Amino acid sequence: MTPLMDLKNLRVRFHTDEGMVKAVNGVSYAMEPGEILGVVGESGCGKSVHALSIMRLIQTPPGKIESGQVIFNDRDLLKLSESEMRHVRGREIAMIFQDPMTSLNPVYTVGFQIVEALKLHKGLDEKAARERAAELLTLVGIPGARQRLDDYPHQFSGGMRQRAMIAMALSCEPQLLIADEPTTALDVTIQAQIVDLVIRLQQELGMAVMWITHDLGVVAEMAYKINVMYAGYIIERGQVRDIYKKTRHPYTIGLLGSLPRIDEPPGTKLVSIPGLPPDLLALPTGCPFYARCTYRVERCLEENPSLEEADGVEHTVACWRWEHIAGRVSS
Amino acid sequence: MNNAAKTLVRVDNLKKYFPIYQGVILQQHVGDIKAVDDVSFVIYQGETLGLVGETGSGKTTVGRTMLRLYEPTAGKIFFEDTDLTEMQGGDLRKIRARMQMIFQDPYASLNPRMTVGSILSAPLEVHGYWKGREKRERVDNLLEMVGLNPDFVNRYPHEFSGGQRQRICIARALALNPDLVVCDEPISSLDVSIQAQVVNLLEELQHKLGLTYLFIAHDLSMVRHISDRMAVMYLGKIVELADRNEIYLRSLHPYTQALMSAVPMPDPDAARSRKRIILEGDIPSPANPPKGCNFNTRCPFAKEICFEQDPDYREIKPGHWVACHFAEDFL
Amino acid sequence: MARYILRRLISVIPTLIGVTFVIFMFQRLIPGDPAVAMLGEHAAPENIARIREQLGLNRPLFLDRDSLVQGDLGGFFDSQYVRYLSRLVKLDLGNSIHRRIPVAETLGLRFPATVELALLSMLIAIFVGIPVGIISAARRNSLIDGVSMMGSLVGVSMPIFWLGLMEIMLFAVILGWLPTGGRLSTGVQIQSITGLYLVDSLLTWNIPGFVDALKHIIMPAIALATIPMAIIARMTRSSMLDVMQEDYIRTATAKGLAERVVLFRHALKNAFLPVITIIGIQAGTLMAGAVLTETIFSWPGIGKWVYDAILGRDYPIVQGGTLLIAIIFVFFNLLVDISYAFLDPRIHYD
Amino acid sequence: MAEITPQDLFVTDFAVREHRSLWVDAWRRLISSNTARLGLFIVTVFVASATLAHFFWTYDAKTDLDYALKLKPPNLRPTEEISTIHPFGTDKLGRDIFRRTVHGGWNSLRVGLVAVTISLVIGVLLGLLAGFYESMEITQGERVLLQGLVGLSLGGIIAWIGAQWVIALLFGLLGVLSIVFGKFLAGKPVRIALFALGGLLIGGGIGLLGAPMVGLVCGLLGAVLGAILASPLTGTFFSNVVMRAMDIILAFPSYLLAIAIVAFLGPGLEKGMIAIGVVGIPIYARLARSAVLSVAQKEYILAAYSVGEGHDRIIFRHIFPNILSPIIIQATMGLAGAILSAAALGFLGLGAIPPTPEWGAMLGDSYKYLSSGAWWAVLFPGLAIMFSVLGFNLLGDGLRDALDPKLRV
Secondary structure (H helix, E strand, O other), X not given: OOOOEEEEEEEEEEEEOOEEEEEEEEEEEEXXXXXXXXXXXXXOOOHHHHHHHHXXXXXXXXXXXXXXXXXXXXXXXXXXXXXXXXXXXXXXXXXXXXXXXXXXXXXXOHHHHHHHHHHHHHOOOHHHHHHHHHHHHHHOOOOOHHHHOOOOHHHOOHHHHHXXXXXXXXXXXXXEEEEEOOOOOOOHHHHHHHHHHHHHHHHHHOOEEEEEEOXXXXXXXXXXXXXXXXXXXXEEEEEHHHHHHOXXXXXXXXXXXXXXXXXXXXXXXXXXXXXXXXXXXXXXXXXXXXXXXXXXXXXXXXXXXXXXXXXXXXXEEOOOOHHHHHHHHHO | OOOOOOEXXXXXXXXXXXXXXXXXXXXXXXXXXXXXXXXXXXXXXXXEEXXXXXXXXXXXXXXXXXXXXXXXXXXXEEEOOEEHHHOOHHHHHHHHOXXXXXXXXXXXXXXXXXXHHHHHXXXXXXXXXXXXXXXXXXXXXXXXXXXXXXXXXXXXXXXXXXXXXXXXXXXXXXXXXOOEEEEEOOOOOOOHHHHHXXXXXXXXXXXXXXXXXEEEEOOHHHHHHHOOEEEEEXXXXXXXXXXXXXXXXXXXXXXXHHHHHHOOOXXXXXXXXXXXXXXXXXXXXXXXXXXXXXXXHOXXXXXXXXXXXXXXXXXXXXOEEEOOOOHHHHO | OHHHHHHHHHHHHHHHHHHHHHHHHHHHHOOXXXXXXXXXXXXXXXXXXXXXXXXXXXXXXXXXXXXXXXOOHHHHHOOHHHHHHHHHHOOOOOEOOOOOOEHHHHHHHXXXXXXXXXXXXXXXXXXXXXXXXXXXXXXXXXXXXXXXHHHHHHHHOOOHHHHHHHHHHHHHHHOOOOOOOOOOOOOOOOOOOOOOHHHHHHHOOOHHHHHHHHHHHHHHHHHXXXXXXXXXXXXXXXXXXXXXXXXXXXXHHHOOOOHHHHHHHHHHHHHHHHHHHHHHHXXXXXXXXXXXXXXXXXXXXXXXXXXXXXXXXXXXXXXXXXXXXXXXXXXXXXXXXHHHHHHOHHHHHO | OOOOOHHHHHOOXXXXXXOOOHHHHHHHHHHOOHHHHHHHHHHHHHHHHHHHHHHHOOOOOOOOOOHHHOOOOOEOOOOOOOOOOEOOOEOOOOOEHHHHHHHHXXXXXXXXXXXXXXXXXXXXXXXXXXXXXXXXXXOHHHHHHHHHHHHHHHHHHHHHHHOOOHHHHHHHHHHHHHHHOOOOOOOOHHHHHHHHHHHHHHHHHHHHOOOHHHHHHHHHHHHHHHHHHHOOOOHHHHHHHHHHHHHHHHOOOHHHHHHHHHHHHOOOHHHHHHHHHHHHHHHHHHHHHHHHHHHHOOXXXXXXXXXXXXXXXXXXXXXXXXXXXXXXXXXXXXXXXXXXXXXXXXXXXXXXXXXOOOHHHHHHHHHHHOOOOOOHHHHHHHHHHHHHHHHHHHHHHHHHHHHOHHHXX
């Protein structure tokens, strides 16, 4: 099967007063049609920036896509003209954002904002577009959809706004939905609703979903594959069970260890990762995780490991010592 | 934790209403936001009581009112045997030395114009226990205690990362050797790997210094991890309070059950196999809570009585308190 | 929304009372006896006494305690301030000291000239300032942006009376294209309908009259427009830049909307709120700036009249003119607040 | 291969940003911006030339007069006709415009500085207190003070009518009592009635000593005041009183109010300073208030409370340093505005009294000669105004970028 999207060696930089921020440092992976991909990492690991780069929504300046290819439906998105790219945005790839409170324009009604997209990409007239917008709101579970079209965003609760955002993103049946931390700002019970909704919609509509999050818990139940990112690199990638059960990168191990589980027995101690993520202004030449790694050896300081096959299906790890770690973790 | 343990804090029927004013010429009192509505609990010496709830549940208000940072609308707060609600001026300031607070946002809770040294010595100066060299030594001591280099005393907060700032906040809270520390979402704005560092530090300090914690958070797994007993709040009321295992394994309130099932699990097998309760709808506004049981708008088990009568908050078995009409049926 | 508007309307009342109070108290600022100040040191004592009686200067300022002791409740409240207010309600602003004609009447006569000048200036300021601000924001850090922002900074720093003088020097004295001052050339007649010569001449299809009026108004209008234009341009730019950082702008772009649509449909409406506030304040300030501009261009409006009155120590005129301009200023601010209710849907529920 | 334990990594690897205070940081940003450097340069030139001229280049405006050199155009080289150099030409009295422009700077800048200082000090103080007491609960002591003062001052009106000053004292006392017995019948209408009765007795009883009508009026007013005093005032009340007063000043276009005040006060540099200063107060008060309101929301204020710091420490150690940035920016821009206003007053003949050199007054003196071609008499003082104002505006813009909280982490 040809992949839906093939990312090749994507690099993104931000030129700031303080210096050059290396936000994304050569990210490559492919996504199949209809797949749910989880992209996991802490703040500043480049997960959002890489997604915005796919959509070419990086503010330039200060941001700049230095190199790489985003092959989507057999063409390189980074080489398209701005007007060609506009046809991709919203129609082929749609995106929802972290904060539903600020992601909708406060001075236009929710209906207007959905209808706007429908008119643009589908060429519907006002009446048909409204009809379709109401259907979409019903689809995402907003009761009384027809009346709520004329409501302003501030009349919606946070969960409702995120639903409206999803409706807007789905309006043109995109092949890929990028969800950039869509539930981070929401409460647990509302998060469960949204996760449930996206899983249902993905099954019904068959689109691919990229779910970006810092919470390894959220993606565990829905993703097929997981990319773990750190300091602008993918440091581990694999099918969901391999990532959680055959964890090989010390960072992923640390991340899982520092997460308490609701079903944990009493007396469990959290395993924290010491130190801080590296400064993206001055990345070390070696492994970016070197300073915080308890398994580090001299080689890690000098050479940055690239992704290599580990045990498991399509499981790749960027660590010189993953075999050694695998031995220790399982024992 | 058994009931023979010494009670440090007792909160009786605490209420905190924020009045809403409206009016064209004269401002009239038209209603209240019932942030905390009749809450009672005790905290035993040396334990950690966890307080969870979603946005608008009033958990932060409970913490702040307990320390008299907000004037309570009604109710009593006993610290050991003194009634805090009766205290004024100097007495209150004196007793505040024994109850301290760690705040949610480490970026907003440190004065950007003050050095770490002056932030930490402020409480020492106000209460005048330490002077001159002793004061400086105490500050160094505090920094070491929370794992920061004492050479940083002359630095400003903006030179530190979020996790380091939260350590400074912890040091400030500990400056006066308090008995009780209210931790108000101390980790929710930190990255996952840093969260574990801070939680481990808090646990270590509790052990070393014999502290008592009220740990407020929305992250259920983290609260369960750190607490001995935990209370669940919904719309200004405590709906359930019990031992950490009891509440996880045998919760008696439908809201607690839903909340537990909605918590993300970093384990694909467990996450996919468990039964989830997805609650419908949003949390009602605390300015206009529903009549009867607060939870009736979202409760899957709501019956007629729930819409008419507010359930009693009662001890259904030793140490397990719950406010649901049908709690006995879940036993 | 009705509630919001009502509340704003009512909140104007104490402000207006305060304004009248301040203007009333101006009299107290005059060193010595106001009546002497009006008539001069050498006026006959009986004239001074008459003026004092006429202006009620021998009444107490606010309340008369002595009347109260005598049991006269009416006399208790019969004070200078109450008299001043009751005259104000009847639109009586007193008489000019030198010309002995009612101030209100002359204000009414001269008002259209000032309005015409202010209105044209405001239009120039808005129609130049806003587009410049938008272009600068859209092409941030470009050459256009740099030039227009430097230009607007110079504009803000411009003493407008000096700019007016420079205009006169260049266009009237050196080039001789435009008249140095006044509102119309002698001999040109325009039938008065609204009092605004530009409008009236068009309504009566009096083209020579229109051209002449335009020639007279163009220099003062540009001088007066400079500062508001610069301020509006700067405000529009910074407000647009703020809004363009917002998440919903990214949402709009992610939808696939063209930059033009994002800019004009999604950004502009949000960016407009602070700009409107500035326009409201500037509209009021224009009236005040008119004192200088009208003086330089001998424009027969309120400002010039007030200036002449200041020189001639004709205090009732200064008071009346100040009051009128302050009321217009308050009115514009009110208008701004009300326009918010229509532009920002969130306000309905406040 | 020796492995490392987490403890080894703990303290060593803390990546702390370079140590710099916020002010040093801001200064670096300031001097790295071209606009700010240009502004700083212009401001320095004007301030230095004016100051040096004032102290080292004697000039007696009263005797400077030479009809022979009346309205001569600029000359940079002595000629047969004019033996002295006049780079900016001469004015209607034959005075050297260059000299007067340099000396005029002293007066113009001084007016601006004094005026801004007046508005800054009063405005910031009012705004700081208003904002603070609006967002913080007031302490018992402050409450007693506030309520006592309100009783005293409003009672003063009644006392004035009744001609018995003891009434004011009694009302002050009534206000204090209301606080001391704050819990007595709290929230019940009976309480209001009781206090109203108390006010009626104080006002009416003592007023009756004067005359029956006086007793009636004082009694009625006393009852109203008593009822008001029954409910304890909050900090919001104080803030409201201050901000409403500010609103009234703001209801006038600032130019106009300054002109009107000086029109009534009579011309003079000092009067101009006061007028411009008073008119500027509300801007600083509003700015300080809104800055305080946003700072007071910050958790570090709550943290200061919870470690037991008092209001004095919170205002001066926590709030004041954090509202300085917007005030510094506004003060710089305000200087520009004040210089413009001062020039406008001078131009209208309401500022400096001739022959004192001042830019606005110099323009006002000479503009009538423009039609006879004496452009230099108008051009140079005007350029001086424009460039000095531009300098402060540039500097203010640069400061805004340097101190902008949005750029700060």
